[in-house]
Amino acid sequence: MDSKETIKEFYLRNASVVRLESSATTGVGHFNVFTRESCSLMTPYSRRDYYKISLIIGKGKLHYADKWIYVDRPALLFSNPIVPYSWEADNEDQTGWFCLFTDQFLQNGIRLGNLLDSQLFKVGGTPIFFIDEEQQKTVSALFTKMMEEIQSEYIHKYDMLRACLHLLIHETLKMQPAENFEPYQNASHRVASLFMELLERQFPIDSPEAFLKLKTPNDYARSLSIHVNSLNRSVKEMTGKTTSQQIALRTIQEANALLKHTDWNISEIAYGLGFEEPAYFTNFFKKQTGLAPNAVRNAFV
CATH class of the missing domain: 2.60.120.280 (Regulatory protein AraC)
Structure with missing residues (x-):
């Protein structure tokens, strides 16, 4: 898209x-x-x-x-x-x-x-x-x-x-x-494809001020003008993962790139990825990867 x-x-x-x-x-x-x-x-x-x-x-x-x-x-x-x-x-x-x-x-x-x-x-x-x-x-x-x-x-x-x-x-x-x-004959495939394209369009984050606009399944459903249940069903059917899991995977991928390849501090990365508080980002990152953001950054210093 x-x-x-x-x-x-x-x-x-x-x-x-x-x-x-x-x-x-x-x-x-x-x-x-x-x-x-x-x-x-x-x-x-x-x-x-x-x-x-x-x-x-x-x-x-x-x-x-x-x-x-x-x-x-x-x-x-x-x-x-x-x-x-x-x-x-x-x-x-x-x-x-x-x-x-x-x-x-x-x-x-x-x-x-x-x-x-x-x-x-x-x-x-x-x-x-x-x-x-x-x-x-x-x-x-x-x-x-x-x-x-x-x-x-x-x-x-x-x-x-x-x-x-x-x-x-x-x-x-x-x-x-x-x-x-x-309705489209292959509605699930079309919806899932549009979601994945829209998800990818949110990245890369070019600056801490260019923060993520779409953060939740509801955000994506509203942007595509469909019910969130329909979005969740289509994404799960076509990818094997939930909408939330796909968003989390792409967010972690971007977070790793920012930690490794920029000099932004943890707070700037957190706000750029749409987190209201740096602590929320740190907890999310540790839950998804098992590592603290600083541990990833220090490994590439």
């Missing part, structure tokens, strides 16, 4: 789209809107560090960790920075629009609470809505308005864009989400 895609990397991957620097002004957040003609027919399976709303007019498959859905009619798709997904178009006949934005942009001026807790963006929610002809007209009008405003010279255009975004969200909240997701 690709690493988390930043806004900068999005523009590098989509060289044909134009980044408006004024939309990234400090204190405002980032916003931009595009037609889907500029989209790739196949996007990488990855997390993003931005939110995205797409009006999909075209056919294709939307893939998540353990399920997929075939999009065969106009649909609204909501994606968040946590849940990885990919899009696989059936053909080049793809139209519609999409906008991407940061939490900071939407929250500026009007408070809606945490976006990740909202019905449209929450982990474990249903992020796609099939829409009828009248709903498509309403949504298309909002995207058309956003395209017009972002190209205008109006001094308060980002307030207008934010208002359009709020309207789009509220219009969708009145709709019913799609329910016809299909």
